[in-house]
Amino acid sequence: MDAIRVHNLTKRYGETLAVDDIGFTVRSGATVGLLGGNGAGKTTTIAMLLGLLIPTAGAIEVLGRDMARDRFAALARMNFSSPYVSLPQRLSVAENLRVYGHLYNVANLERRITELAAELDLGELLDRPAGKLSAGQKTRVALAKALINRPELLLLDEPTASLDPDTGDWVRTWLERYRDESGCTILLASHNMAEVERLCSYVLMLKQGRIVDRGSPQELLDRYGREDMEEVFLDIARNRGRAHARAPA
Amino acid sequence: MMHPAARRIWGLMYRHLALYRRSWPRLLELAYWPVLQMCIWGFTARFLATRMGSTAVLAGATLLGGVLLWEVALRSQMGVAISFLEEMWSRNLGHVFVSPMRPWELVAALILMSVIRMMAGVAPAILVAWLLYAYNLFALGPIVVLFFINLMIMGWSVALGVVSLILRHGAGAEALAWSVLFGLTPFSAVFYPIAVLPKVMQPFALALPSAHVFEGMRAVLLDGEIRWDHLIAAFALNAVWLAGAALLFSRQFRQARLRGALMSIGE
Numbered sequence: 283m284d285a286i287r288v289h290n291l292t293k294r295y296g297e298t299l300a301v302d303d304i305g306f307t308v309r310s311g312a313t314v315g316l317l318g319g320n321g322a323g324k325t326t327t328i329a330m331l332l333g334l335l336i337p338t339a340g341a342i343e344v345l346g347r348d349m350a351r352d353r354f355a356a357l358a359r360m361n362f363s364s365p366y367v368s369l370p371q372r373l374s375v376a377e378n379l380r381v382y383g384h385l386y387n388v389a390n391l392e393r394r395i396t397e398l399a400a401e402l403d404l405g406e407l408l409d410r411p412a413g414k415l416s417a418g419q420k421t422r423v424a425l426a427k428a429l430i431n432r433p434e435l436l437l438l439d440e441p442t443a444s445l446d447p448d449t450g451d452w453v454r455t456w457l458e459r460y461r462d463e464s465g466c467t468i469l470l471a472s473h474n475m476a477e478v479e480r481l482c483s484y485v486l487m488l489k490q491g492r493i494v495d496r497g498s499p500q501e502l503l504d505r506y507g508r509e510d511m512e513e514v515f516l517d518i519a520r521n522r523g524r525a526h527a528r529a530p531a
Numbered sequence: 532m533m534h535p536a537a538r539r540i541w542g543l544m545y546r547h548l549a550l551y552r553r554s555w556p557r558l559l560e561l562a563y564w565p566v567l568q569m570c571i572w573g574f575t576a577r578f579l580a581t582r583m584g585s586t587a588v589l590a591g592a593t594l595l596g597g598v599l600l601w602e603v604a605l606r607s608q609m610g611v612a613i614s615f616l617e618e619m620w621s622r623n624l625g626h627v628f629v630s631p632m633r634p635w636e637l638v639a640a641l642i643l644m645s646v647i648r649m650m651a652g653v654a655p656a657i658l659v660a661w662l663l664y665a666y667n668l669f670a671l672g673p674i675v676v677l678f679f680i681n682l683m684i685m686g687w688s689v690a691l692g693v694v695s696l697i698l699r700h701g702a703g704a705e706a707l708a709w710s711v712l713f714g715l716t717p718f719s720a721v722f723y724p725i726a727v728l729p730k731v732m733q734p735f736a737l738a739l740p741s742a743h744v745f746e747g748m749r750a751v752l753l754d755g756e757i758r759w760d761h762l763i764a765a766f767a768l769n770a771v772w773l774a775g776a777a778l779l780f781s782r783q784f785r786q787a788r789l790r791g792a793l794m795s796i797g798e
Contacts, residue, residue, distance in 0.1 A: 295791065329794050332629040336788045358631040367625035370546060377549045384542025385630040387535040427626070 283346075285310045285435050285467035286331065291340035293326050293491075300326045302491035303340070308484075310434075313461055313468040315478040315499075317511075318488030319519050324471040327488070328437055331469070332362055345434055358386060363428035364439035365421065371413025375404060375423050378412055379430060386431035398426040402456070418449035425453070429460070435467045442474060454480060475511035485511075487518050494518055539632045543640035546623075547614055548647075561648055565602045565656035572598045573664045589753065595666045596748050597721040599656060603679055604719075604741055605712050606652045607686025610645025612693045612708035619697070628793050634784050638777075641694075642687050649683065671751050677762055678744050684769040685740045686712070691776035695783040698792060720745045740768040 286308035293301040301323040308314045316324045329335035331342060333353035342349040347356040369378045376395060383391040399405045402422045407415060412423060421441065428436060441457070442450035454477055461468055461481075472478055478485060479499045487495040487502070495502065495518060499511055506514045533541065551557050576591030618624050627637065660666040669675055689712055696704040718732060719741035728736055736742040743765035750758040787793050 325794070326791070329791065334625070334628055334788065334793050335791050336785070354631045354633060357629060362626070362629050364625075368622040369626065370550075370621040370623050372553070372621075373546065373549055377546075381542050381546040381549075382626070382630065384538050384545060385627070385632050387538050387631070 283310050284308060284343075285312075285345055286469065287341075287343040288327075288331075289341045291327070291330065291342065292338045293323075293330060293335065294338045299491050301330070301337075304488075304491070304493045305340075306486055306493065306496070308467060308469060310467050311461075311465045312484060313470060313482050315482035315485040316469060316471040316488060317473075317475075317478060317485055317515060319515075321490075322488040323491040324488055325439060326491075328362075328439055328469070328471055331437060332360075333357060358431070359433060360435040360437065361386075361428040361431055361433040362437045362439070363424045363441060365417075365424070365441075365443050366439065369412045369423065369427060372411055374409050374411055375415075375426075376408040378423065379426060382427050382430050388431055394430060398429060402426050417444050418446070418452075421445055421449065421453060425456070432464070433466060435469070438468060438470045438472075440472055440474075441470065442472075442477060450474070450477070457481060475515055479511045487515075489518055535631075536633070536636055539630075539636050540640045540643065543627070543632070543637065544644055544647075547617065547644050550617075558651065561606075561651040562655040565599075565606065565652045566659050568598050568602065569595070569656040569659045570663070573660060573666070577664060591664075592666065593749055593752050594722060595660055595664065596668060596671070596752060597745060599653065599660060599668050600678055600682055600744065600748060601716070601719070601721045601741075602653050602656060603649060604682040604686045606649035607645050607683040608690045608693070608712045609686075609708065610648035611641045611687055611690030612697075614641045614644045614648075615690075615694045615697065616705060616708055619702075624793065634781070638691065638780065641690075645687065645690070646683070649686075671748065672757075674747070674751060674757055674762075678748060681740050681744050681762070681765040681769055684773055688769065688772040688776040689715070691773075691780045695776070695779045698780075698783040698787045701792065701795075715739060715741070718742065724749065737764075738768065740765040740772065743768065 284307045286306070288307070289305050291301055291304050292299070304327070316327060318324050326335065330337050331344060331349070333349050344356040345359050347353070349356060370381070373381070379395045379398065380391065383394060388394050395408070399408055402425060404422060404426060407419055407423065412420070415423060425441070442453050445453065457468070458481060460466065468481070470478070470481060482499060484498055485496065485502060486493050495505075497505065502511065502514050503509070506517050508514050508517065572594055576594050579587040580591050618627060657668050660668065693704070693707045693711055696707060718728070718736040719739055720728070720736055721741070725733055725736045725742055725746060743761040747758045747761040747765070750756045750761070
């Protein structure tokens with residue numbers, strides 16, 4: 283079964299075409315990377331998947347629900363994390379998790395908060411205001427918020443942005459383990475190519491609102507004859523496109 | 532087991548109540564202006580009463596009643612608008628709008644918070660009026676509850692209009708959260724009858740639910756008479772205002788989803 287189905291999705295702001303007739307599916311349990319430079323349309327696509335933004339044209343189905351007509355049923359089963367969307371800074375970590383536990387109608391909420399605190403090493407942070415945490419601690423809290431409802435689909439917008447390498451690695455390891463244990467589908471927008479190579483089984487390359495290439499990280503490396511995804515990204519970003527792709531044998 | 536909608540409404544209320552629990556200055560701020568207003572106008576009324584006798588006593592009573600009841604509308608309006616702004620300032624709206632919380636549940640949570648904020652602000656002012664000036668608002672009788680309800684509904688309608696403008700114009704419309712209802716004060720006939728207004732302004736005043744509430748208040752205070760015609764007019768106008776505000780909010784919310792404003796609101 284597909285967790286996400288997107289058909290002919292377009293978003294236009296006046297004369298600007300932010301997303302231009304894209305289509306893709308994400309299989310349940312897969313981790314898919316949404317890659318592209320600034321302004322490629324990643325955030326716009328994620329916002330449409332979350333129902334935060336109404337598409338100009340096209341259709342989105344998330345967890346079997348049409349997002350144009352039945353988005354709340356899907357939203358209850360998914361969650362989202364981004365370093366660019368804050369949690370209330372003056373509330374403690376536990377209070378923040380309680381707020382979102384109520385919004386997502388989580389059963390046995392206090393037990394769930396205790397579980398998440400143990401899994402994400404938040405025990406000592408629960409009573410501290412969210413605004414007083416370090417970037418790494420905030421990321422862990424944001425992940426706890428995103429997992430409060432045991433989502434079947436997790437949308438992550440640059441989950442390790444602004445983290446030091448050690449904390450970034452901790453988050454990636456944790457996400458890998460969580461995905462393997464829970465079977466959760468993950469759609470990940472990132473600029474970190476090593477992260478994408480490590481976590482994603484499939485990658486969608488966006489440029490100027492269009493999907494310009496797609497495939498597993500290995501397929502893309504082979505197609506462009508490159509050693510790592512960063513070089514593939516640069517080929518696409520700098521219009522070297524498939525000119526660098528190896529000729530088929 | 533709480534209904535999921537009720538639980539989501541409670542979740543958003545909990546977010547605001549938790550802030551008050553940990554911050555006494557926030558609690559103090561709720562009562563500060565209503566109590567200050569009551570002190571200023573209470574002493575003014577007392578001064579006039581000592582100089583001018585029984586007519587001024589009656590005028591003082593209508594003045595204090597006006598001050599207290601107008602605070603109900605003001606605090607109700609600010610309660611909704613400022614709770615929404617707090618979500619915006621904390622850049623939390625993105626998380627709220629991608630949760631299963633429906634827009635009407637968000638509005639319900641903001642309205643319930645405004646009731647709590649209004650009570651926390653107006654109750655101390657009512658107490659001050661009673662302690663300092665022996666003025667008992669509830670001496671007007673059970674009708675005062677209907678006055679309260681009408682002024683609260685009007686406050687919510689105006690606040691929904693303000694929230695709609697914030698959704699449309701972003702942070703640029705923030706100042707309206709504090710100022711918009713003050714602009715309606717002259718037409719609400721809080722301290723004087725509608726008849727005092729110039730003829731050209733009277734139709735505008737008659738379109739405001741608050742003007743009918745204050746006409747009703749003066750009728751009780753000065754003539755001991757309950758003016759059901761004014762109360763019915765206030766309820767009818769409130770129904771129209773609230774429906775209009777809900778429509779505007781619904782339209783602006785959809786427009787914000789079309790324009791992508793929900794992704795950047797507060798920036």
